[in-house]
Amino acid sequence: xxxIEARGVELAFGRTPALRGADLAVRAGEILAVMGPSGxxxxxxxxxxxxILVPQAGEIHFDGRRVDTLGENGRSALRxxxxxxxxxxxxxxxELTAEENxxxxxxxxxxxxxxxxxxxxxxxxxxxxxxxxxxxxxxLSGGQAQRVxxxxxxxxxxxxxxxxxxxxxxxxxxxxxxxxxxxxxxxAEGTTVVVVTHEARVAAYADREVIVRDGKVTSLVHP
Amino acid sequence: MSVxxxxxxxxEREPSHGYDLKRDYDTFFGRGKPLPFGQVYSTLGRxxxxxxxxxxxxxxxxxxDRKRYVITEQGATxxxxxxxxxxxxxxxxxxxxxxxxxxxxxxxxxxxxYLDAQRAAHLQRMRELTEIKRGGGLVDGLLADHGxxxxxxxLRWIDTTVARLDAxxxxxxx
Numbered sequence: 524x525x526x527i528e529a530r531g532v533e534l535a536f537g538r539t540p541a542l543r544g545a546d547l548a549v550r551a552g553e554i555l556a557v558m559g560p561s562g563x564x565x566x567x568x569x570x571x572x573x574x575i576l577v578p579q580a581g582e583i584h585f586d587g588r589r590v591d592t593l594g595e596n597g598r599s600a601l602r603x604x605x606x607x608x609x610x611x612x613x614x615x616x617x618e619l620t621a622e623e624n625x626x627x628x629x630x631x632x633x634x635x636x637x638x639x640x641x642x643x644x645x646x647x648x649x650x651x652x653x654x655x656x657x658x659x660x661x662x663l664s665g666g667q668a669q670r671v672x673x674x675x676x677x678x679x680x681x682x683x684x685x686x687x688x689x690x691x692x693x694x695x696x697x698x699x700x701x702x703x704x705x706x707x708x709x710x711a712e713g714t715t716v717v718v719v720t721h722e723a724r725v726a727a728y729a730d731r732e733v734i735v736r737d738g739k740v741t742s743l744v745h746p
Numbered sequence: 747m748s749v750x751x752x753x754x755x756x757x758e759r760e761p762s763h764g765y766d767l768k769r770d771y772d773t774f775f776g777r778g779k780p781l782p783f784g785q786v787y788s789t790l791g792r793x794x795x796x797x798x799x800x801x802x803x804x805x806x807x808x809x810x811d812r813k814r815y816v817i818t819e820q821g822a823t824x825x826x827x828x829x830x831x832x833x834x835x836x837x838x839x840x841x842x843x844x845x846x847x848x849x850x851x852x853x854x855x856x857x858x859x860y861l862d863a864q865r866a867a868h869l870q871r872m873r874e875l876t877e878i879k880r881g882g883g884l885v886d887g888l889l890a891d892h893g894x895x896x897x898x899x900x901l902r903w904i905d906t907t908v909a910r911l912d913a914x915x916x917x918x919x920x
């Protein structure tokens with residue numbers, strides 16, 4: 524069953540076309556790697572799928588509903604309630620502790636502080652972060668910060684986790700640990716994952732991969 | 747994989763029986779391609795003939811094979827030299843794939859599609875190795891890593907070639 528889909532999506536930044544008729548269907552529960560060279564449009568495609576950017580032509584569907592026709596409030600609610608995000612640089616809020624960062628999606632969705640923090644803390648043990656709950660992002664290593672970001676992406680039990688170069692700022696061993704946790708946690712939760720990466724070793728954790736070239740999506744046919 | 751030098755290396759660790767050598771070889775080096783007993787003993791025979799190992803007298807025991815093999819100084823020197831010598835880099839590793847790409851361009855065939863098919867095959871293998879890493883122990887994981895890094899290097903070559911296909915097309919069609 525398809526959970527999220529792009530149909531003929533086009534988007535240009537000024538006169539520079541980023542997507543030129545991108546088609547992509549992601550099945551529920553699958554882990555999909557979106558690969559492609561720099562500037563190919565892969566991150567733009569992820570942002571369109573996630574309702575961050577609105578395409579100038581074409582359609583985005585999530586769970587049978589049009590996303591691209593929703594207003595900013597509707598897309599914002601969708602991102603908050605249904606999607607999780609992990610970016611290349613964890614993008615943790617520096618003023619908050621690690622556990623507050625993880626609890627943030629729940630707090631924004633209206634969960635009271637204590638239950639939200641309790642749910643957040645459960646992820647620390649799961650991701651090997653015990654003892655780091657009260658640290659701020661400046662007191663975490665790159666790998667720890669990215670695991671905190673992963674916990675934040677998953678804490679609200681999203682239907683889809685969007686990850687944009689989640690290991691891009693990490694050394695290869697730490698990056699693999701993060702991918703291992705990401706894939707293991709997503710499978711355990713039944714979360715669909717769309718991960719943008721230019722690294723084959725990261726893509727190898729996915730069930731399937733597509734390549735974005737010149738703003739279009741090519742599916743690789745496996746022998 | 748050099749079977750004689752690997753067996754010599756195992757014997758440098760400690761004198762062994764043929765059966766133990768085979769078991770250790772299969773555990774660490776065979777990985778799904780066990781060494782036939784016949785090859786173990788024929789290799790040990792050649793190593794003994796060449797003075798790299800000696801056979802101790804048969805010992806009393808339950809099994810049919812109780813001969814212990816011991817490495818000689820000559821054998822140990824050979825193992826040391828082999829270990830210290832870098833493996834010859836293989837710059838022409840891609841020769842088959844490269845030949846296919848050039849021929850495809852010459853014959854106006856879809857070279858990019860061929861490279862995509864190769865990319866898919868490589869990624870599939872990387873996926874299998876990643877699964878082995880995720881589920882296995884350290885030895886399996888490190889062996890899988892070795893394969894993964896090589897496949898990744900091939901994929902970089904494929905990416906670079908795809909990015910330069912137009913230029914290569916002009917070059918080979920002169």
